[in-house]
Amino acid sequence: MMELKVNGRVHSVDAAPDTPLLYVLRDDLQLNAAKYGCGLGQCGACTVIVDGEAVFSCVIPILLLQGKEITTVEGLGSIDQPGPMQRAFIEEQAAQCGYCIPGMMMRAQALLQKNPLVSDEEIRRTLEQNLCRCGTHMRILRAVRRAVQLMQVATPART
């Protein structure tokens, strides 16, 4: 038994310690958003946030994750109450098949959490690691820019 903290809740997980996080998220915790794309850390469909950093959940074994804060798309909001990043993707209609989108959202979320005033160039450079096959790139870039604005509204600067 291992303990994993996912989206603010601690879960006891009965899985071999070398199991990559992706399979625990999907099969044990029944979280759909992180996707199997390559199992090689090459496409980004499995991207989640661990202690503020975007990581490939398909290659990181759970034994390295004890005591760490793991966030998935499910931790950003729900279909009834989508968070700013999710709202931005809905408002920009930034999906076709949508399979790569949760990974895109998590990598962008990690970027924006670190730097809320990110430039277009930094958005592109950061998303370079994530692949989209439908060619939704223009909309994904627009959605991330919109998320920048929505997050500023959601968390106004402290005076």
Next chain:
Amino acid sequence: MTALLPNDTASAHISRRAVLQGAGALIVSFTISPAASSQDKGRAKAAGTAVKLAGSLTNTPYLDAWIRIDADGSVTAFTGKAELGQGIKTALLQITAEELEVPLDHLTLITADTALTANEGYTAGSHSMQDSGTALRNAAAQAREILIGVAASRMNVPAAQLKAASGVVIAPSGARLSYGELVSPTLLHVQAQPVSKLKDPASFRVMNRSQPRIDIPGKVTGGSVYVQDMRLPGMLHARVVRPPSYGAQLAAVDSAAVERMPGVMSIVRDGNFLAVVAEREYQAIKAMRSLAAGSKWQEQSTLPKQAELAATLSGLPSQEFRIFEKPESSPPDAAATALEATYTRPYVAHASIGPSCAVAQLRDETLTVWTHTQGVYPDRQAIAEMLSLPPDRVHCIHVQGSGCYGHNGADDAAGDAALIASKMPGRPIRVQWMREQEFAWEPFGPAMVAKARASLDSSGRIADWEYGVWSNTHSMRPGPAGALLAGQHMALALPPPAPKPLPQPEGGGDRNAIPLYALPHAKVVHHFIPSMPLRVSALRSLGGYMNVFSIESFMDELALAAETDPVAFRLKHLDDPRAREVVTVAADRFGWSGRQKGGSGRGCGFGFARYKNLAAYCAIAMQLAVEHETGRIRVERIAAAVDTGQAVNPDGIRNQIEGGILQSMSWTLYEAVSFDDTRILCVDWSTYPILRFGSVPNSLDVHIVERPGQPFLGCGEASQGPASAALANAVADATGKRLRDLPLTAARLKAAIGV
């Protein structure tokens, strides 16, 4: 909104019996006519029907096959087409809501399911709007008029004085009867009429308005959307151990150690088909790796030399089809300027981000298969034949997968799951392909060669035109069980079906090989190559991408020789007013006439086609920069114009056109399947690079040319061809060098410009 959530698995649990027993439901039964495929078999006429019905009503004429209204007023629409990420569900709901006069969020849509929906063949060829959209539009309009007719007799008011709105028929007096009150069990169990009372586009309130896609909220919040997300009670995880290469024979397998691994439930071997089934997913993966390490295969070297692919292909035996010949009005002028060029394309992978997946369960003598196939009925036929089951004992239900862009591993994964489930009755079996399996085993888009020759008369017009294209078939899809890898690999070793060329006017390798331009003298030949060194099948736009790349590149070469502006040169040869308009609009939106002059590393290019010469029109202008030292191409801005006939969801059209352009940029700049004499070598994203964010243009503007009231023209494959040619033409404008071999890699460009 609950009913509209993109949860195909929920709809999958509605059995036909439950539907038939639905209290007060209109649906009684419907007759499904023999298989008709949208893309590959042309359009069959309904047996015994003399009159032509609209869209897929031709093959499935009963209204209740498309529209069901329950006594509680709830409305369900049915389509045999599948959501592939192209947004078809939203567009079909818009159409139904518009013509039936029901609010969109009161509608439920059931998609491709062999127990519930019409057989509309494959969701392919940009046919869904034309086939299913047209059928639903007409069925909904006729259902609306039937309901108004019932209300007229109940209210004793002439039908002409009644109007339908929001699921209610309203009389001038204000009297109202809801659809639920008007419905009776057999009311819509009638055959469609050839003519429908369709709404005037000027009165549209749902169609031709951008409607947010109903599937996107679930996709961005972790909803259960994809077949990969299914978790059925008692479900087991399977992995297949594929042969290392085509035709490899399993000589020996050491499975004893694997059988003792944690969670392993079964090792399935049937001829060259080898799989492992485990309780948990990662256990299955580890067991698959051990099983693969303990397997010995005898391989054969059967593949051609990649470096000599074009010569090899055009040297293979071929069948010639003269698909176009314009009578020799006058012999070409001997003094005319003549040009000749050869263009090539490598094998291209579908390369879905999510490898293929399927779930199957054999229970109560019925095999249920949840699959992201493009054709539930053809897939059912193949699986039934493979397992020697009657087709009515196989139930195929479409559940979304990662984007497929044609015939990828979806059907094969369904066949794998079906074969394993047939050997383990009771337990649902989930088969997930690995990344390297998807790359090595998916059927690729065929490599092709095109040769063009033309001459110009003294006025700078094309005097004669000759074009030949060499290609394999572009469809090896199921129906036949031998089309499935499991069918080929099992001990029965079902042979793949004989390859066939897809007939004109849609064509396969010769799709879009006939130019839309007005030419006085022209000949087009399709050299169909039956022998297939690599596994191939349908990739988005089939031969259309390559033929438009070649024709539109050649048009620019001719324009240069004629010393005419490329857009003016095209307009000089275009009679079709709709073609002329998209060309003009794209050029205007781009600012073509005031564009920066080519050369010194920056250039502009143009491309145009009407997909299949009968679907959407699309013209694209592109500006790019070439980095001299590296040969890197950076596309800066793009303007596109598209005419899709009557638009239904304009933002959905823009999404499809944008996606098609970017996917085509990826094919055109980077992509080629690599192989040695035995094995496929590109098995991951480092060996098969695709477009990344650093190469995405700064701006991409899609303009829709409105055609109210015109028939729907599919647009999912309209932009790939024109985008590739616009790119190649812009490279030529920027560098003065013409690249004719795809992909236009940095290495090729550096070689051309002498770096």
